[in-house]
Amino acid sequence: MIAYAKHLPTGATPASDTRTWGVEAAGRWRAARTPVVFAPCAGSWALGVLVAVSLVLILRNEAPVRPVGTAWRAYPAAVLLVALPLWYRYLPGAAAVSAALLAVESAVAFPGLPASDAAGRTGLALVCLMSLWALAGALLRLRARRRQARLALAAAGPARFPMPQWLPTGHDRRGNARILSGGSLCLLAAGVLLDGILGDLGGEAPYDAVGQQRVALALLVVGSTLLARGWTADAAARRLHGAPQPALVVGVRMAPSGHFWLHPDADTPAGRPLIAYRLRRQDRQGGGRLLARGPEGRFARGLHDIDARAEPFEAVLYGAPRDGAEIVIEYAVHDGSGMTAAVVAAPLLPRRRHGLGPWTPAGVSYRETP
Template identity: 45%
Template sequence: MTAYHIKRLPTGTLPEDGVDAWSVTGDGVASRSMSRGGVATWPVADAERWRRAAVPAVLAPAVGGWALAVLVAAAYVLLFGLSSASAAWHSGPGDGTDWLRYPGLILLTALPLWYRYVPFAAVPAAVFVAVEAVLTLARPGDVDHPATAGWLVVLAACALAFGGSCLRLRARRRQRSLALAAAGERRFPLPEGTPESDGHRGHQQVYLGLALCLVAAAILTDGLFGEPTMSGVAYDAVGQQGIGLVLLIAGSTFYGRGQLAHRAAWRLSGEPQPALIVGVRAGADGRHWVCADALTRSAAPLIAYVPRMSDTRARTRLLGSSSAYGVGNGHHDIDPKHEPFEAVLYGTPAEGDEVVLEYACAEYHRHQEMGRMYATVTTAPLRPDRRHGLGPWEPADGPARQRERLREGRERAERHREAEREAEERRRNPPPRGSSTRGRGNDSGNRHNGGGCGSSCGSSCGSGCGGD
């Protein structure tokens, strides 16, 4: 049995009947959303406006995160490598390890990861580090030229993290409002058989993050309340600070990502959701890309998700059999890597959100000419990816594919019937009894005589034959 994606959504996939609805976009401009069976379609022009509402590519999570990593590394080199005050992390004899600047160091180092995965946390972190940098620069006698350059780089990193995070959060709200405007006022319960994700999504990351932070707290406590050295200088806890810094940044990032994923899953399952008819196209790397529809070849991929087996349920509902889809109605199977297929998207398509997609698949049994269409449901968090690598596509010849499928089905059925006729013929006309029992008699005689010979044994008998 093989399952194939169906190009067009059968009527049974849509949640309920409805009429055209009027909605108001985020700009206050009324736009008409056409609907099929009560679910709004996504006009390509509105989807293109949604795509343009995203932040510029230079502020995308991956690009912005790497840019911040470069700035933070440059600040490290200037402040702790080239500055004459780099050894002053121990603040001088008798003062021990510097703890006052340690929180700012943690927040500065965490900016690249937080910007990429937890942007709402990068905003207050950037403000805290920027205030500390300004206060340090206000004391010109305490810093040399490399340190001054280092703090200026820190301010640049804070400006990028603060501005980029604010723009990303604003873009999310903007895209959600545009998606809600396209979906109209109707809200729908999630389809039958939807995999529940709010019970597990993000939990492992939350627990891992908490565990790392607890270990870091234990290590830093040991460094903070350590015994003085033999020379009388206060305890040197730079090693504990370094380990704690790594653990705190990793733990906080895991915890933040887990909380965001859990909240997105909880919002999706907590109440009825808006719905849109969209197109979905599979990439060679396993990512699936949501498009405005499955018919417009100029519709650009908008946002990606990765379907997982644990979050996908097949055969949730029977949508039709051989009489439900025929030549010319669009209910033919396709290769999703070559062209998109239609799906109903429940939820809001925006970075960091989670959605449910329901689409149709056809299953063809080995010895059947026609298959059956079933609904398949996938729950997936959306990714902030930009590069899709998908080229232009051409629609498949549905009637030709279906005729080929029917021809192959008839040939398989004919071969199956031929094999059954041959088996029935062998049952009705078994081979003669003598030809089938002679070998069995010899075998039984040999077994009875323990390998010895009787009066009817042939020339293979040994000296115990007694034939004289």
């Protein structure tokens, strides 16, 4: 277990006047979140169910027509519809655009359905309504991101600082694997669709390319999501190096799920968890600069090690924290007879359930407590 130091020793912060986030400022930041009715995770699951229901209603009651080849006009809308739940959770910008297009497309197509096709009309109406709901939720989430970034910058003050010298390897490679895998899937989907289009155009008899359409749809939905997530993650990591960043002193506590939650500080039990990140091995860099030295147990008061699951430890946060942003956190760990700096770089997640209960400061070394 990592021996997290409760507080940072003197000189560990980038400047002597680095501000603590504080309960009041952090409370305003927390209140700027997206309303719970538009929560990304729960909303994506709800959209997934509604998309499945709408597709069943639309396809089951499609009136039989004389075969004239594969239908292609509605295919882009079908891709956007199936991808909407994933994009709503991970890509609010893409979700807003696709939801607007789907709402318009379904509203235009609705009058063309015969009155006898009640299920089909119900399915299109459902697509229109859930697209409008997704559009509102995505726009509110984008607005919340901007508000949270402004509030974090105001809390940090005008001072800006460079990143720690040593950063984890995961930060430098952020998004690369998703970009490669997503791009490969999209290229494969393009090949499958091209095969279906050529078969449809080249034959004299009507050609059924529905099989190619279905395979390409699955590849496009997964591939586009991975590609866009990789690109946005890479852009968020690069944004930290475009200019010096704000810094805040915060608290960090580990949840039972393994996520680490930011707190307003490490000393106020009334402070509520704010936002979480998931720590992977490649996102942590230990063995950094020496912060303090001395025989174990003889550090100044408040520098003892703690159980990070029971109470938060103090850390310096670089960057403007908001949903989807990349942040860098530097904290102190006990290492033999000294204290060294450790650095974590990770994207912030739109989680809401933390599973953390109340806490009180232990005030003594966790390792030395029976």
